[in-house]
Amino acid sequence: MRNIYYLKAVSEALFNEMEINPDVVVIGEDVRYSLRGITKGFIDIFGPDRVIDTPISEAGLTGVGTGAALSGLRPVLEFQICEFIFFAFDQLVDQAQKLRYMSGGKLKAPVTYLIASSGARGGMAGQHSDNPYPYLLHSGMKTVMPSTPYDAKGLLVSAIRDDDPVAVFLPVNSLGTKGDVPEEQYTIPLGKGEIKKEGKDITVVSTGHLVKIALETAEELESSGISVEVYDPRTLLPLDRELLFKSVKKTGRVIVFDDSNRTCGFAAEVSAIISEECFTYLKSPVRRITRADVPIPFNAQMESFVLPDKEKLIKVILKNF
Amino acid sequence: MTEKITKNLALELYRKMVLCRKFEEKVAELVNKNEIYGTTHEYVGEEAVAVGVCSALRNNDLITSTHRGHGHIISKGGDIRYMFAELLGRVNGCNKGKGGSMHIADPGIGILGANGIVGAGVPIAVGAALTIKIKKMDNVVISFFGDGASNQGVVHEAMNMASIWNLPVIFVCENNQYAVSTSVKYSLKIENISERSKAYGFEGKTIDGMDVLEVYNNTKEIVNKVRSENKPFLLECKTYRYSGHFTAEKILNLNYRTEDEINYYKSKCPILSFSTKILNDGICTKKELDDIDNLVINQIDEAVDFARKSKSPEPSDALKDMYATEYTGIPQKGWI
Ligand SMILES: Cc1ncc(C[n+]2csc(CCOP(=O)(O)OP(=O)(O)O)c2C)c(N)n1
Ligand SMILES: [Mg+2]
Numbered sequence: 001m002r003n004i005y006y007l008k009a010v011s012e013a014l015f016n017e018m019e020i021n022p023d024v025v026v027i028g029e030d031v032r033y034s035l036r037g038i039t040k041g042f043i044d045i046f047g048p049d050r051v052i053d054t055p056i057s058e059a060g061l062t063g064v065g066t067g068a069a070l071s072g073l074r075p076v077l078e079f080q081i082c083e084f085i086f087f088a089f090d091q092l093v094d095q096a097q098k099l100r101y102m103s104g105g106k107l108k109a110p111v112t113y114l115i116a117s118s119g120a121r122g123g124m125a126g127q128h129s130d131n132p133y134p135y136l137l138h139s140g141m142k143t144v145m146p147s148t149p150y151d152a153k154g155l156l157v158s159a160i161r162d163d164d165p166v167a168v169f170l171p172v173n174s175l176g177t178k179g180d181v182p183e184e185q186y187t188i189p190l191g192k193g194e195i196k197k198e199g200k201d202i203t204v205v206s207t208g209h210l211v212k213i214a215l216e217t218a219e220e221l222e223s224s225g226i227s228v229e230v231y232d233p234r235t236l237l238p239l240d241r242e243l244l245f246k247s248v249k250k251t252g253r254v255i256v257f258d259d260s261n262r263t264c265g266f267a268a269e270v271s272a273i274i275s276e277e278c279f280t281y282l283k284s285p286v287r288r289i290t291r292a293d294v295p296i297p298f299n300a301q302m303e304s305f306v307l308p309d310k311e312k313l314i315k316v317i318l319k320n321f
Numbered sequence: 322m323t324e325k326i327t328k329n330l331a332l333e334l335y336r337k338m339v340l341c342r343k344f345e346e347k348v349a350e351l352v353n354k355n356e357i358y359g360t361t362h363e364y365v366g367e368e369a370v371a372v373g374v375c376s377a378l379r380n381n382d383l384i385t386s387t388h389r390g391h392g393h394i395i396s397k398g399g400d401i402r403y404m405f406a407e408l409l410g411r412v413n414g415c416n417k418g419k420g421g422s423m424h425i426a427d428p429g430i431g432i433l434g435a436n437g438i439v440g441a442g443v444p445i446a447v448g449a450a451l452t453i454k455i456k457k458m459d460n461v462v463i464s465f466f467g468d469g470a471s472n473q474g475v476v477h478e479a480m481n482m483a484s485i486w487n488l489p490v491i492f493v494c495e496n497n498q499y500a501v502s503t504s505v506k507y508s509l510k511i512e513n514i515s516e517r518s519k520a521y522g523f524e525g526k527t528i529d530g531m532d533v534l535e536v537y538n539n540t541k542e543i544v545n546k547v548r549s550e551n552k553p554f555l556l557e558c559k560t561y562r563y564s565g566h567f568t569a570e571k572i573l574n575l576n577y578r579t580e581d582e583i584n585y586y587k588s589k590c591p592i593l594s595f596s597t598k599i600l601n602d603g604i605c606t607k608k609e610l611d612d613i614d615n616l617v618i619n620q621i622d623e624a625v626d627f628a629r630k631s632k633s634p635e636p637s638d639a640l641k642d643m644y645a646t647e648y649t650g651i652p653q654k655g656w657i
Contacts, residue, residue, distance in 0.1 A: 053503055056439050057473060305639045316656055
């Protein structure tokens, strides 16, 4: 195994899939010169029919992806940052996601939305810092958000091979992290979470780049005698409820640590199902640490005020004891 | 166009272009020193467009701007002290440190907002033009957008609506020939984006966007036409950006433009060619231009100094300004 960057793991997963399956094509803005770095050099290997730059036309390119998927290709659409899915909203939630159901199961749209950097990267303000997966979850779209290079490679391969539309959110703050990744192609099934660290006192449900922060926090709190279990759903929909409930029933305390908006966010959903299914096991109310319900402000101090971070996690954990 | 220009106008166009250029050079410096948070999209090379267009406007004319908006804001009369304060995230920045480079808005001087979303400002401009029509005012709206933005669906929708409703809006396409790495030779099958105006039923024109006088004179004429005829217009200015797409592009080594190409356009620098022209025509002296350069440099130093001395907002100010009408309980913060 090699220790490689998250971004490299993503790139490798896509590259290998394109080698294995000639139906896999990548479509997006600036994918030939590869502004995001995922498809660097792909054009030389796969040529312009499989590495397709589009004009700046997100609604159009998303529909094109759907049409290509319906008719036999397996497109991977790259969105440079997550806000660009907003222009494409009808094509995502009203077309791609609904077609199978409305056709009584006859249509199949195996398309992957590779959201090449999601979340706040520092100083990009209101329109370049969102984490808009709850909108897609709400519409029933399969959605993954890998937190490590290993998960990124395995989950992207599964997403591409899946016969439904799948959104893959790559947290911008994870792209530069490193981890062990096998050279060969492998899959991590959708819908399988992972206990990233075992503990017995409290479960922290964490997503994306926050998994790393939860793990650091768990380590720090070890010395104060608090044993934190870190659960990473990896796939946000379908959610690995079984593993989640097992953890919650063991610890009896839960914090959902998620970097999307609070109202109707991912953490709201997780909290609700825990209180429905695990109520009698709970020793304290389920707590959420999320973003505030505001656009990300530009100024650094205001920005960190509204984002979930380690300091807030520690504070809320300590409050629960 | 070979109209004679007055000395005042020449010096003013020159001053504004130098101000745009030096402003961006300072911004890039501060981004590279991490004194400005995040990244910015510099307007270097394209000054003649914003300056030429905005100098032909009245204070109450409106504009929508783009991610590459500093030049538009400055040319429309933005106060660079408050712009720098915004870029440093200070409380007296034009948007209280909430917006930063891509979201500068200043309705007092007709700036309805820069925009981080390519193409999104164009329908907003059309909406403003609708207000003007319904309220029977006589100002106009300018919508700046790029060659890349021209392929965004909402841009087409907006242009068609402007046309069927006879709205006083001028779509100014800043065709700098690239959208990040994507050349117009790839993204368009037509030579001139202005040709599209025909399809919507209004007039369009393509001009040299490196020539500030040409931009100014054309805009003057078009603004008059649009004001009196209540018809939109598509003005395409061919231009070029000297810098990368954003400040840190260099480290990505994308190499989508050749050095020769960049140097060719640098040799057509809008500031240098204009100053050469007005000197040759005897409109002003070298000393007058040097004085302007020095004035601008001082003005920028003072503005940066002003911004640095300004207060930072309280972190919890992040929860303010969300609503025009406040209700308790919203917006929620992220933890309790
Ligand atoms: C909807 C949307 N898609 C993509 C982007 C990313 N992006 C920012 S600027 C840009 C290129 C814009 O090109 P153009 O309109 O020609 O303006 P220029 O940068 O050349 O001034 C792109 C693709 C964005 N900000 N918004
Ligand atoms: Mg451009």
